Amino acid sequence: MSEEKSNKIKIKAIDVRKEFKEGKRKVIALDNLNLKIEEGEFAVIVGPSGCGKSTFLYMIAGFENVTEGKILLDNIPVDKPGNNRGFVFQEFALFPWRTVEGNIRMPLDIAGNLEEAEIKAKVQEFIELVGLEGFEHAYPHTLSGGMKQRVGLARALVYDPDVLLLDEPFGALDAQTRKLMQQELIRIWQKVSSLGKKKTVVFITHSVIEAVYLADKVYVMSARPGHIKAIIDIDIPRPRSYTSDEFIHKREEVLKYLEEEVLIAAQQNREGLHPD
Amino acid sequence: MSTKKDSNSSSDKVYHDPLEEKTPTDTSTEENSQSRLADFKEHSKKYLWNIGKALLPFASLFLLLEIAMLIVHAVNPDISDNLFPIPHELVAYAWRAFFPGKDSFEPSVALHIGRSFARVAIGFAIGVVSGILIGILMGISKWFYRLLNPLFSLMISIPTLAWVPILLTIFGLNPTTIVITVFLGCFFPIVYSTTNGIRSIDKKLIWAARIMGANKFEIFFDVLLPGSLVSIIAGLRLAIGYSWRAIVGAEMLVALTDVKGIGYYIIGGKVANQTAQILVGIFLIALCGLLLDAVLMKPLEYFTLRRWGMVEKTEG
Numbered sequence: 001m002s003e004e005k006s007n008k009i010k011i012k013a014i015d016v017r018k019e020f021k022e023g024k025r026k027v028i029a030l031d032n033l034n035l036k037i038e039e040g041e042f043a044v045i046v047g048p049s050g051c052g053k054s055t056f057l058y059m060i061a062g063f064e065n066v067t068e069g070k071i072l073l074d075n076i077p078v079d080k081p082g083n084n085r086g087f088v089f090q091e092f093a094l095f096p097w098r099t100v101e102g103n104i105r106m107p108l109d110i111a112g113n114l115e116e117a118e119i120k121a122k123v124q125e126f127i128e129l130v131g132l133e134g135f136e137h138a139y140p141h142t143l144s145g146g147m148k149q150r151v152g153l154a155r156a157l158v159y160d161p162d163v164l165l166l167d168e169p170f171g172a173l174d175a176q177t178r179k180l181m182q183q184e185l186i187r188i189w190q191k192v193s194s195l196g197k198k199k200t201v202v203f204i205t206h207s208v209i210e211a212v213y214l215a216d217k218v219y220v221m222s223a224r225p226g227h228i229k230a231i232i233d234i235d236i237p238r239p240r241s242y243t244s245d246e247f248i249h250k251r252e253e254v255l256k257y258l259e260e261e262v263l264i265a266a267q268q269n270r271e272g273l274h275p276d
Numbered sequence: 277m278s279t280k281k282d283s284n285s286s287s288d289k290v291y292h293d294p295l296e297e298k299t300p301t302d303t304s305t306e307e308n309s310q311s312r313l314a315d316f317k318e319h320s321k322k323y324l325w326n327i328g329k330a331l332l333p334f335a336s337l338f339l340l341l342e343i344a345m346l347i348v349h350a351v352n353p354d355i356s357d358n359l360f361p362i363p364h365e366l367v368a369y370a371w372r373a374f375f376p377g378k379d380s381f382e383p384s385v386a387l388h389i390g391r392s393f394a395r396v397a398i399g400f401a402i403g404v405v406s407g408i409l410i411g412i413l414m415g416i417s418k419w420f421y422r423l424l425n426p427l428f429s430l431m432i433s434i435p436t437l438a439w440v441p442i443l444l445t446i447f448g449l450n451p452t453t454i455v456i457t458v459f460l461g462c463f464f465p466i467v468y469s470t471t472n473g474i475r476s477i478d479k480k481l482i483w484a485a486r487i488m489g490a491n492k493f494e495i496f497f498d499v500l501l502p503g504s505l506v507s508i509i510a511g512l513r514l515a516i517g518y519s520w521r522a523i524v525g526a527e528m529l530v531a532l533t534d535v536k537g538i539g540y541y542i543i544g545g546k547v548a549n550q551t552a553q554i555l556v557g558i559f560l561i562a563l564c565g566l567l568l569d570a571v572l573m574k575p576l577e578y579f580t581l582r583r584w585g586m587v588e589k590t591e592g
Binding site for chain 2: 058061062063080081082083085086087089091093095096097106107110111139140141142155159
């Protein structure tokens, strides 16, 4: 598909630092983190486990505060969560007491600016978009992991936010479902971007293959304290093949930066297990 | 289009990803509620069968006691029938206790258990309403929690009956004292379970609501309240048990003919050296507990937590 380039900066992190207390120890999760994400960009952040990539996403969402520095969304500092962003959680975070339909319509109920008939139509549109027709009245506990995350996606997109934040959304799925969901995510993202507002996506993962398959740009984060170590443009046209030469080439490039950091993180973990 | 539901596995069924395999399911709400009703009927049938299974050990116990008591009485004919009743005589005794006849001085035991049941209902109802309200306040407000939690942690370990002498001094020998004792018995576990239920809700569910733009009011009704129901229902169950413990003790301590109650009836059995009377009283309490669980707690649990998959399916 053709991608028109717009250079408007949607998300900007300036000298972000995040500290928290782990028992008595002060841990610096993020330090000196700077990044710019353009409007409509599909940004994937990869990093070794414990590097603070999820924490960074929580701060974009407004769930957690920055200790120092700023995160700007449309040039306005983020201070609390709000429905200009959608969030997809690794463990789905669906409301077990609501059906598929009930979960997806919840943000529309809260916004309260639509008539019942409009809500119904909108919910149905998104149920069809994520491929859950026939499961409107099912409760989440009866669904498989992949289907739960389809509900999670629909719920995060139904109110047409500008930004979609995904925290290792396919981490809890098996390999086949994971691959399928990657393809589905691209399809859904392209579809909603063409229908409503252009969606800027920030996607957290530790899978390099997933990152290269999905991203316009891959941001490699360092081991703790986390900052952006490298930015790799993925200019492979979609739909992408996992096995093409250029795909493998990009995968190796990302891996090269990531591997050093994974080693450092592993070293940190060993030290953490045996202090002094 | 509707799938024929296999009654045994209908609620355990996990759907597969729709792109891998299309599994049709009932789409109309009517059909859905009908199958839910059928589910419930099936569940009740199973439930009755389980009660039957649960009664089996009692039958063997009955038989064993029958034989043991017959031997006891055969070995020593001087032992009083009143102190060591033979089980089958208990049944006859229970019948007489319910239907004492016109020439009896004693009222039917139904009157005693009826009075107690009403007192439990009142005390429990007050305990549920106030306990859940205060539990909610402690769950959502750090200040309420800091203020009340130390006090309540202390109170929950005090046996309810320890308060009765003070209550007697304040309210006197009357039903008010008994109802307040029941209230005290169930109030603290309900507060505790409600507070814990709210405090232990997955942070990410609250985040999910907040990013949709939910305000505090919406987070409370859409997330905190349904999310704490598992814990609240467990607390209510516990509280029913505590209510009966409290009422029997309180009625024994008040022990007035015109106040009556099942506790009074049981202690009367001791005074009259009638073991049968004590056993009938105990049996009635057990029956009431079972009844309350079956008509109140089980359906409540079935239509909420089980439907939402928030509790494990258990037999019985």
